[in-house]
Amino acid sequence: MTGKEEPGWLAIAGLGPGDDQLVTPEVSAALAEATDVVGYIPYVARVAPRPGLTLHPSDNRVELDRARAALEMAAIGKRVVVVSSGDPGVFAMASAVFEALEGREDWQALNIRVLPGITAMLAAAAAAGAPLGHDFCCINLSDNLKPWEVIETRLRHAARADFAMAFYNPRSASRPEGFLKALTTLREECGSDRLITFARAVSTPEQRLLTVTLGEATPEMADMRTVVIVGNSATRRVGRFVYSPRSAG
Amino acid sequence: MTGKEEPGWLAIAGLGPGDDQLVTPEVSAALAEATDVVGYIPYVARVAPRPGLTLHPSDNRVELDRARAALEMAAIGKRVVVVSSGDPGVFAMASAVFEALEGREDWQALNIRVLPGITAMLAAAAAAGAPLGHDFCCINLSDNLKPWEVIETRLRHAARADFAMAFYNPRSASRPEGFLKALTTLREECGSDRLITFARAVSTPEQRLLTVTLGEATPEMADMRTVVIVGNSATRRVGRFVYSPRSAG
Numbered sequence: 001m002t003g004k005e006e007p008g009w010l011a012i013a014g015l016g017p018g019d020d021q022l023v024t025p026e027v028s029a030a031l032a033e034a035t036d037v038v039g040y041i042p043y044v045a046r047v048a049p050r051p052g053l054t055l056h057p058s059d060n061r062v063e064l065d066r067a068r069a070a071l072e073m074a075a076i077g078k079r080v081v082v083v084s085s086g087d088p089g090v091f092a093m094a095s096a097v098f099e100a101l102e103g104r105e106d107w108q109a110l111n112i113r114v115l116p117g118i119t120a121m122l123a124a125a126a127a128a129g130a131p132l133g134h135d136f137c138c139i140n141l142s143d144n145l146k147p148w149e150v151i152e153t154r155l156r157h158a159a160r161a162d163f164a165m166a167f168y169n170p171r172s173a174s175r176p177e178g179f180l181k182a183l184t185t186l187r188e189e190c191g192s193d194r195l196i197t198f199a200r201a202v203s204t205p206e207q208r209l210l211t212v213t214l215g216e217a218t219p220e221m222a223d224m225r226t227v228v229i230v231g232n233s234a235t236r237r238v239g240r241f242v243y244s245p246r247s248a249g
Numbered sequence: 250m251t252g253k254e255e256p257g258w259l260a261i262a263g264l265g266p267g268d269d270q271l272v273t274p275e276v277s278a279a280l281a282e283a284t285d286v287v288g289y290i291p292y293v294a295r296v297a298p299r300p301g302l303t304l305h306p307s308d309n310r311v312e313l314d315r316a317r318a319a320l321e322m323a324a325i326g327k328r329v330v331v332v333s334s335g336d337p338g339v340f341a342m343a344s345a346v347f348e349a350l351e352g353r354e355d356w357q358a359l360n361i362r363v364l365p366g367i368t369a370m371l372a373a374a375a376a377a378g379a380p381l382g383h384d385f386c387c388i389n390l391s392d393n394l395k396p397w398e399v400i401e402t403r404l405r406h407a408a409r410a411d412f413a414m415a416f417y418n419p420r421s422a423s424r425p426e427g428f429l430k431a432l433t434t435l436r437e438e439c440g441s442d443r444l445i446t447f448a449r450a451v452s453t454p455e456q457r458l459l460t461v462t463l464g465e466a467t468p469e470m471a472d473m474r475t476v477v478i479v480g481n482s483a484t485r486r487v488g489r490f491v492y493s494p495r496s497a498g
Contacts, residue, residue, distance in 0.1 A: 016273075019275070020274070021273060021274045021275040021278070022273050022274075022275055022365065023273070023274070024265075024270060024271050024272070024273060024367065025269070025270045025271075025272070025274070026268070026270040026271055029270070063495075087371050087375075088375070088379075089371060089374045089375055089379045089380075089381050089382055090371070090381060090382070091382070091383075091495075092382075094375070094378070094379035094382055094492070095379045095382030095383070095492050095493060095494060095495045096495065097379075098378055098379055098382075098487050098490055098492035099487075099492070099494060099495070101487045101488055101490070102487055105488070108487065108488030108489070108490075109488075112490075113375075114374075114375035114376070114378065114379065115375065116271065116367050116371040116372050116374075116375040117367070117371075118273065118365050118366070118367065119371065122336050122338060122339070122365040122366075122368065123365050125338045125363075125365075126336075126337070126338055126343070126362075126363035126364065126365040127363070129343070129347055129363065130337075130338045130343035130344045130346075130347055130363065131338075132338050132339060132387075133338055133339070133340070133341075133343055133344030133347075134340075134344070134389075135386070135387065135388045135389060135403055136386065136387055137384070137385065137386035137387070137407070137410075137412060138381075138384065138385055138386070138387070139384045140383075140384060145495050145496040145497070146496060146497040150411075150497055153409075153410060154384055154410045154411075154412070157406040157407070157409055157410035157412075158386070158406070158410060160402075160406055161386075161402060161403045161406035161407065161410075162399075162403075163386060163403070163406075238347050238348075238350045238351055238357065239350055239354070239357030239358075240357070241347055241350070241357075241361075243343070243344050243347035243348070244344060245344060245348060246312075246340075246344045246345065246348070246394050247394035247395060248394070248395040248399055
């Protein structure tokens, strides 16, 4: 597996929510074979340095540049892993890499694989019980990449469909008002008694879980390390757990 | 970790979609410590027998009985793993275990953990590219546990929210007409050009991927081992991949 004669490849890999015990053997094997690891600084920091491996940490919000740099390296024979936290296909690097393939038939011919990971909502749901045990949806509340009106429309349809809901990126320092608007919309649609779980830094030593009602929820309960899960109309507590029953209607 | 003095525990664990390389180290460690493994026959068959481990395979559609049997064993000091394929919190055993805890304060006091896994839609999306790279929903199309009207309402709201959609249990031998109805509803709401991916037995030697348009899709393209992913209005092909761009609106 060494030498310039070997063909390059690109793996877009999910490191899971934080605990190394949640990294799949498939991802560990790709990292062990890689010559280069590319990603956002805190995710690359989770990869142990070793001889023969070059780490390329980069700032956030440069996803397309990062994808192109990774593809360039694979094209010249490197074995490149693009790392995301969670799952690379859920609000992470996989879509950025495929966007970078547009119009580039040379890159489209490369050996490109997506290696799934434990996305944050699954780890958060597991820590809380089983709030996603019935039909659900998953919404990125960041309005960096879409107008707020799209988010609001999705929240209302999700509530009327009686989906449980998982929210990524609920609240940033630069746009604190978005999550307050989301809570207001959800209270209008779902009422004040609906359960909402704030799961921060799940699977890490800083994990913190809080379940309250929508009436009790405040924007400060979330930050950018928090996944928020809103139950459906049947979601309930049993003992210290929160779960959505399997049946509905 | 032996002897009757040790307290029992219950872990509800996800084995991932099929490939052992997608089983997390956390789940492997729980299985290595277990005295008893409980689950549906084909999932228990994925656990290697060893001295000191009793396997309890059972038929499907007895989830609550299976959950109670597992809790009974944990209550008398056994170390019990309830196995699901994929993630235990997504249309699998976790909700059944929490349902079994209702009214049983003795069982609620037990050491119960949910160990997340790679759920089928994440593995299917990874194999196809990144069709779930933007907001999406996840619907169990089986009408065993809910009336068809609930499913149809959810499909229409999901389409109007412009969610990508992942469907579990799209088609059973006993209810083949449900998936045809779903395709008809989706064509009405999304038009004939929308991309739909059929991902069968993902990560196993029998894996088969097919992406067509809604106009080309037929019910026979799915069976009970298939996860179906319908793109949003922006989902597109690039090379051999299918992906949903990160931005919308």
